[in-house]
Amino acid sequence: xxxxxxxxxxxxxxxxxxxxxxxxxxxxxxxxxxxxxxxxxxxxxxxxxxxxxxxxxxxxxxxxxxxxxxxxxxxxxxxxxxxxxxxxxxxxxxxxxxxxxxxxxxxxxx
Amino acid sequence: xxxxxxxxxxxxxxxxxxxxxxxxxxxxxxxxxxxxxxxxxxxxxxxxxxxxxxxxxxxxxxxxxxxxxxxxxxxxxxxxxxxxxxxxxxxxxxxxxxxxxxxxxxxxxxxxxxxxxxxxxxxxxxxxxxxxxxxxxxxxxxxxxxxxxxxxxxxxxxxxxxxxxxxxxxxxxxxxxxxxxxxxxxxxxxxxxxxxxxxxxxxxxxxxxxxxxxxxxxxxxxx
Numbered sequence: 001x002x003x004x005x006x007x008x009x010x011x012x013x014x015x016x017x018x019x020x021x022x023x024x025x026x027x028x029x030x031x032x033x034x035x036x037x038x039x040x041x042x043x044x045x046x047x048x049x050x051x052x053x054x055x056x057x058x059x060x061x062x063x064x065x066x067x068x069x070x071x072x073x074x075x076x077x078x079x080x081x082x083x084x085x086x087x088x089x090x091x092x093x094x095x096x097x098x099x100x101x102x103x104x105x106x107x108x109x110x
Numbered sequence: 111x112x113x114x115x116x117x118x119x120x121x122x123x124x125x126x127x128x129x130x131x132x133x134x135x136x137x138x139x140x141x142x143x144x145x146x147x148x149x150x151x152x153x154x155x156x157x158x159x160x161x162x163x164x165x166x167x168x169x170x171x172x173x174x175x176x177x178x179x180x181x182x183x184x185x186x187x188x189x190x191x192x193x194x195x196x197x198x199x200x201x202x203x204x205x206x207x208x209x210x211x212x213x214x215x216x217x218x219x220x221x222x223x224x225x226x227x228x229x230x231x232x233x234x235x236x237x238x239x240x241x242x243x244x245x246x247x248x249x250x251x252x253x254x255x256x257x258x259x260x261x262x263x264x265x266x267x268x269x270x271x272x273x274x275x276x277x278x279x280x281x282x283x284x285x286x287x288x289x290x291x292x293x294x295x296x297x298x299x300x301x302x303x304x305x306x307x308x309x310x311x312x313x314x315x316x317x318x319x320x321x322x323x324x325x326x327x328x329x330x331x332x333x
Contacts, residue, residue: 095172099175
């Protein structure tokens with residue numbers, strides 16, 4: 001089916017892109033592993049959609065779609081918190097620079 | 111003229127009052143450092159004209175950031191022995207500052223903190239009073255220091271203390287950070303009763319009570 005091909009290409013491209021971008025910052029290795037597993041799971045479930053259903057039944061959730069929804073909520077929270085922490089770090093760095101600059105400028109104009 | 115003390119005044123959009131506040135301080139203190147925190151008005155110009163040593167942030171980074179800049183700058187002057195954090199909106203009284211300076215000069219404490227709750231000379235709006243009381247309990251639980259007023263902007267500290275100041279919370283959560291510095295370095299501290307004069311102006315400028323939520327949040331999720 002064409003849709004499977006499209007979804008797999010999209011997932012692989014997204015995975016490659018994000019893992020490469022992650023390389024520029026200090027991201028712990030387990031985060032990358034979790035991400036690769038996530039992508040692999042995506043690919044597998046695209047090829048064999050029934051796997052998600054089976055898995056959902058095994059862990060006591062009615063439908064595969066529900067399992068996907070729960071997984072997405074958890075992932076979304078994880079990503080949000082990650083971004084929040086990263087954002088705070090950037091903000092702190094920026095503020096330190098602005099504070100330092102004010103002093104440097106003052107000294108220069110003395 | 112007191113020349114061993116730096117009065118550090120963070121200012122954000124204080125155009126209407128900054129000149130008056132600085133002129134009053136300037137009458138008795140030689141070193142007045144005003145940190146203009148990216149104001150959109152003429153705060154920096156007025157502060158300089160009034161005689162303050164004025165530094166300016168490129169953009170607004172918060173009161174904690176302005177204090178950080180002012181303290182670091184004042185530390186560069188080796189003549190400064192004592193540092194005072196003072197509000198720009200005119201709600202702190204110079205007589206309280208002088209009383210606190212006399213206290214720290216006894217040499218028994220590293221920091222003297224003003225408190226609105228030791229004597230009830232300050233008229234605080236009832237809701238604000240309750241929130242501040244909660245802040246005291248919160249600080250007791252998280253930092254473990256016994257204080258009656260944890261969010262008072264008027265502080266006097268020595269060089270030893272100033273050297274340890276490295277604020278991470280550039281917003282309003284910096285008040286708790288000052289207390290953590292005390293705790294971490296086992297500094298000697300003392301609270302003294304002061305009076306905060308809430309004018310119509312300072313009330314309109316002051317942080318809304320709801321900001322307490324942001325402060326707690328900032329403290330919980332530090333980068």
